[in-house]
Amino acid sequence: VFKCVAFVMGDEQQVITDLQVSGVPGQDNLEYEFTKALLNLAETEVRKVGFVAGFGGPADNPQFAVGAQGVFTALYGDLLSPVSVDLSAQSVVPSDVVALVLINPEEEFTGGAIYALDQFLQRGGSVGWLQSSTAVDEEVREQLMKQMRGQMGQLPEIRKPIDPGLNGLFQTYGLRHNQDLVLDRENGMTFGMIMTANGPASVSHPGTFQITQIDRTLPFLANSPPMALPAPSSITVAEGLADRDGLRVYEALRSSPSSVRRQKAPTSFNNFQEFMEESTDEEKGSYVLAA
Numbered sequence: 001v002f003k004c005v006a007f008v009m010g011d012e013q014q015v016i017t018d019l020q021v022s023g024v025p026g027q028d029n030l031e032y033e034f035t036k037a038l039l040n041l042a043e044t045e046v047r048k049v050g051f052v053a054g055f056g057g058p059a060d061n062p063q064f065a066v067g068a069q070g071v072f073t074a075l076y077g078d079l080l081s082p083v084s085v086d087l088s089a090q091s092v093v094p095s096d097v098v099a100l101v102l103i104n105p106e107e108e109f110t111g112g113a114i115y116a117l118d119q120f121l122q123r124g125g126s127v128g129w130l131q132s133s134t135a136v137d138e139e140v141r142e143q144l145m146k147q148m149r150g151q152m153g154q155l156p157e158i159r160k161p162i163d164p165g166l167n168g169l170f171q172t173y174g175l176r177h178n179q180d181l182v183l184d185r186e187n188g189m190t191f192g193m194i195m196t197a198n199g200p201a202s203v204s205h206p207g208t209f210q211i212t213q214i215d216r217t218l219p220f221l222a223n224s225p226p227m228a229l230p231a232p233s234s235i236t237v238a239e240g241l242a243d244r245d246g247l248r249v250y251e252a253l254r255s256s257p258s259s260v261r262r263q264k265a266p267t268s269f270n271n272f273q274e275f276m277e278e279s280t281d282e283e284k285g286s287y288v289l290a291a
Contacts, residue, residue, distance in 0.1 A: 005034070009041045014077070040077040049080050050097040054088025055113070055164060056106030056135070087113035099126040106135045108165040118169055129166065133179045133233045133265045134159040159267050174238040174249050175291055181266070182232050182287050183275060184209035184259040189228050206275050207231040211289065213254035221252060229253075231269060234261055234287040253290035260284050
């Protein structure tokens with residue numbers, strides 16, 4: 001049986017073409033699909049989400065925002081559209097941008113770019129910052145490629161520490177991104193195969209582990225299954241934030257009490273044994289991974 005739902009308002013219509021009902025909570029997404037359809041009927045202006053470019057990271061690819069359009073359409077219909085916002089070339093976020101996303105910038109932000117972010121926040125804009133403490137060292141990678149030219153084998157992934165210099169801004173809102181690495185050897189997810197004395201064996205990598213401590217009071221995480229972040233860093237939440245008017249911090253994701261924090265991330269994630277062996281700088285505890 002083919003099932004669909006159509007919402008009509010005047011000359012406009014929104015159709016959910018494939019309505020599947022399983023009756024299992026968490027699998028059916030009827031509320032989301034109905035809400036999206038109704039909002040697309042009511043809203044006449046497309047809101048823009050800007051991916052910040054100009055400081056390294058995936059958003060510097062000119063095709064990044066263009067490539068994200070299909071995902072945005074599937075998730076939001078015509079409500080939101082992704083665009084590129086190069087803050088190395090402009091000091092003001094365009095007025096039609098309602099949210100900014102920073103994805104692993106590698107270079108230090110200029111004073112003008114930080115000022116633009118601050119002014120954007122002050123006018124009520126939203127900013128999402130997704131950051132690793134390391135990135136692939138492309139210069140070293142190119143050198144290795146030249147040295148191994150004509151040879152068989154996989155290039156090792158050599159990483160370098162990165163710091164875009166944004167903590168000064170975000171600490172005014174009570175958050176600090178740490179240049180560390182969180183591991184969880186008890187909750188590692190299947191990573192792949194490694195060679196042992198007894199032959200190849202499937203292993204669980206402690207750098208990619210299951211996160212079950214999720215703040216489900218947040219609507220976008222209410223029905224979220226356990227998730228994993230590859231080689232995450234921790235976030236420090238400042239104390240005493242309850243005394244600040246208008247500011248509330250949610251610890252969205254936390255690692256389990258069995259996790260450990262290394263104060264310095266390694267330069268390569270290829271050495272599985274390095275992650276399995278305890279390090280002298282490890283600190284055990286539950287750490288905030290997203291806030």
